Amino acid sequence: MTSLIARLVAGLLAVALLAPLVAAADEPARPAFASSESVLHFIQAYRSRPEPARVPAAVRKASETGALARPDAAGLYVGFLAGVIATQPTRAEKLVAALIPFPQEDAWVIIRAIAYSGHPDWKGLLARNAARFPQHDAMIEAYVNGRLPTLARLAIDDDPSVWARMRGWFRFGEPAPRTPALAVGPDVLDTLWGVYFATGDAAPVERIVALLPWSQERDDLGRLTVGCMAKFTVVANAAHDPALLALLRTALAQQPPAVAAVLKDAIQAAETTDVGRVRKEAIDAIRALETSGPAKRRESSFWGRFGDSVVSLGCAAAGAFGRAALGLPCVSGGAVAAALQ
Secondary structure: OHHHHHHHHHHHHHHHHHHHHHHHHHOOOOOOOOOHHHHHHHHHHHOOOOOHHHHHHHHHHHHHOOOOOOHHHOHHHHHHHHHHHHHOHHHHHHHHHHHOOOOHHHOHHHHHHHHHHOOOOHHHHHHHHHHHOHHHHHHHHHHHOOOOOOHHHEOOOOOHHHHHHHHHHOOOOOOOOOOOOEOOOHHHHHHHHHHHHHHOOHHHHHHHHOOHHHHHOOOOHHHHHHHHHHHHHHHHHHOOOHHHHHHHHHHHOOOOHHHHHHHHHHHHHHHOOOHHHHHHHHHHHHHHHHHHOOHHHOOHHHHHHHHHHOOHHHHHHHHHHOHHHHOOOOOOOHHHHHHOO
């Protein structure tokens, strides 16, 4: 139990550290990316100063630093690249071509980003570039044939009315069939934030907002954790992003009561920079359910994935700022953890 709480604290604090990077939008553009931190600055500033010509170099640097090695810890980069493709549909072919050559072991990021982008011809874009990614033929085929879900098929809620609203707001994907659906986890939450960082669009934020009622879950530890992360990231980012805060205020009137109540509290916390309170409430809620909630409702598969990757956005920030800045270790596995040694 203690280790899970420590991991959550590390992820939450790391996400908070990413939000102030919005100040990087005023820095002069640099011709090359020297570190993973410079890539994060670029991503955070992109929506206010798009530089699509620098995106291939940024993605390659992320690969070099090991940030793309784990699919469950690279959602931020997948979402960002997907958002860039979505906003540059006529330049998508050139963008993909500019990414080549690319390490085959990390090429899954490009494939998933294309599938998640909602590009009008994303299937054709995948098919035309399949020869460039010979190690991922099965993945490409699964996306093209609909066996792998795209971001447009996100399983937010069992309530059909939620999907009806989402289809009207989310312009990066096709209408979502019932199956297969993309399960919601920390990696998907990071992916949605990546799309927002690339576009500044309301659609991915609306999908994150739809997860806010999960922060009040009292029976399912997985849903509670995702909901708490959704609320915390909304507050942490909006506290440093006036445009995001304005977007949330506009969205408030459109929400059903269950969402509106949590969103209103998140907006107030962002307005007063009360991030610490939201983090404490998240940890207390998870600790309470972890100690007294029904064990049969806890999903070990979710916690295995969560324990390894923490929250990919948090670990990305930890890689940029170092463990000393967090005060706690980022306990992710694989290449991300190796980069922090």
